[in-house]
Amino acid sequence: MPTDEFGEASEAGEAGEGGGPLAAVVAKQEGDAAIERLRAEGVYDATRTVREFDADTIAVPVTDPPGTDVLRVVRQPGARRLRGLEDHLRERGWTDREIDRAPASWAVLGTVILVDIDGAPRPGELGEALLDLHGGADTVLARRGIAGPHREPAVEVVAGAGDTETVHTEHGTRYAMDLATVMFSPGNKAERARMGEVVAAGERVIDMFAGIGYFTLPMARAGADVTAIERNPAAFRYLLENVRLNDVESAVHPYRADCRDVLRAAATPPQSDGVDRVVMGYYDAHEYLDSALGPLVPGGVVHVHEATPEPLVFERPVERVRAAAAERDRTVEVLDARRVKTHSEGVVHVVVDARVD
Numbered sequence: 346m347p348t349d350e351f352g353e354a355s356e357a358g359e360a361g362e363g364g365g366p367l368a369a370v371v372a373k374q375e376g377d378a379a380i381e382r383l384r385a386e387g388v389y390d391a392t393r394t395v396r397e398f399d400a401d402t403i404a405v406p407v408t409d410p411p412g413t414d415v416l417r418v419v420r421q422p423g424a425r426r427l428r429g430l431e432d433h434l435r436e437r438g439w440t441d442r443e444i445d446r447a448p449a450s451w452a453v454l455g456t457v458i459l460v461d462i463d464g465a466p467r468p469g470e471l472g473e474a475l476l477d478l479h480g481g482a483d484t485v486l487a488r489r490g491i492a493g494p495h496r497e498p499a500v501e502v503v504a505g506a507g508d509t510e511t512v513h514t515e516h517g518t519r520y521a522m523d524l525a526t527v528m529f530s531p532g533n534k535a536e537r538a539r540m541g542e543v544v545a546a547g548e549r550v551i552d553m554f555a556g557i558g559y560f561t562l563p564m565a566r567a568g569a570d571v572t573a574i575e576r577n578p579a580a581f582r583y584l585l586e587n588v589r590l591n592d593v594e595s596a597v598h599p600y601r602a603d604c605r606d607v608l609r610a611a612a613t614p615p616q617s618d619g620v621d622r623v624v625m626g627y628y629d630a631h632e633y634l635d636s637a638l639g640p641l642v643p644g645g646v647v648h649v650h651e652a653t654p655e656p657l658v659f660e661r662p663v664e665r666v667r668a669a670a671a672e673r674d675r676t677v678e679v680l681d682a683r684r685v686k687t688h689s690e691g692v693v694h695v696v697v698d699a700r701v702d
C-alpha cells in the first residue's frame with residue numbers, strides 16, 4: 346500500500362496541474378540506476394528527496410513525466426524541498442555546531458552508503474538522514490579503517506537494513522561486493538577508470554593484487570587479456586562473480602594464489618612469452634617489483650602504487666622501480682607519476698607508470 350503522501354498523477358501527469366510536484370515510482374533495488382537514468386534524461390528533481398512509496402518501491406522526484414520506463418508517475422503534494430544533508434540534519438534538530446561536525450562527503454555504492462563519521466554526534470540520526478537523502482540506499486556503514494595483508498575493512502552499521510552486500514556501477518563497470526568483508530576505495534575511482542583507458546585491445550596484462558577486480562574489470566572490458574591474481578578468498582569470490590557480472594569470462598584468467606608464485610610460472614618458458622603490462626595496486630608493491638619485472642617484455646609498462654610521505658613524492662617510488670630494473674640490467678622510462686588520493690596526514694597514495702626496457 347503506497348504511503349499516504351502520494352496522489353495518482355493524471356495520465357498526462359503534467360506538473361502544475363494542481364496536486365503538487367511529480368515523482369516516478371521504481372523498484373527499490375533499481376533505485377540508483379533509475380536515478381541515473383532520470384538524471385541523464387534531465388527530469389530528475391534533486392531538490393526533493395527520494396521517498397519510500399511502499400515496501401518494495403520508492404518515489405523519485407521528477408520535474409516531468411519520464412520517457413524511460415518507470416512503474417508509475419504520482420504526485421507528491423506538499424513535499425518539502427530538503428536540498429542536502431544539512432537540511433535533513435536541521436530537520437532533525439541538529440544545531441549549526443553539530444552540523445559542522447557532520448561529514449562533508451560520503452560514497453553511495455549501490456544500496457550501501459559508506460561514510461567516515463569520526464567526531465560526528467548521533468551517528469544513527471546521521472545515517473537516517475543519509476538514507477533519506479539517497480532513497481535508493483538501504484544501509485549506512487561507518488568506515489573504521491582497512492588493515493592486514495588482505496586489506497580487510499573494519500566497518501560499523503549505523504543505520505538501515507544492515508545489508509552490507511551491494512552492486513556498485515562505475516563508468517559502466519559493475520562491482521559486486523560485501524563491504525563488511527572486502528575493501529572498496531571510493532578515492533580510487535579516477536584511477537580505476539584510467540586503467541580502462543590506458544590498455545589497448547589484445548594487450549596481455551597481469552594484475553598482481555586484483556582484489557574484487559578494481560582494475561582488472563575496466564581493463565578486461567576495454568579488451569585486454571588479464572591474468573588477475575588475488576590471495577584473499579573473500580575478495581577472490583567477488584572477483585569471480587564480477588567477471589561473470591561484467592561478461593568478461595573470456596578475457597580474465599583468475600588465480601587465487603600468492604602473485605609471486607603465478608609470476609614465477611609466467612616468467613618461465615615455455616609457459617609464457619611474457620606480458621605487456623603489470624599492475625601493482627598495493628601499497629607494499631615495491632616489495633614485489635622483482636617478481637613483477639620477470640614476465641614483463643622489453644618495452645612493457647608497470648604501474649606501481651605506493652603510500653608515500655609527502656617529502657618523498659615521487660622520488661622514492663621512482664627510485665625503487667629504477668633499482669629493481671637495474672638488478673635485471675634493464676632501464677626505466679617514467680611515463681607518468683600521479684597522486685591518486687590522500688592516504689593519511691602527510692602521506693599520499695601515488696602511482697608511477699614506467700616503461701621498462
Ligand SMILES: C[S@@+](CC[C@H](N)C(=O)[O-])C[C@H]1O[C@@H](n2cnc3c(N)ncnc32)[C@H](O)[C@@H]1O
Nearest residue numbers: 495496530533554556559575576577603604626
Ligand atoms: C589494496 S588491495 C587492492 C586495492 C585496489 N588496487 C584498489 O584500487 O582499490 C590489495 C589486494 O591485494 C591482495 N594481496 C596482497 N598481497 C598479495 C599477494 N602476495 N598475492 C596476491 N594478492 C595479494 C590483498 O588480499 C588485497 O585484496
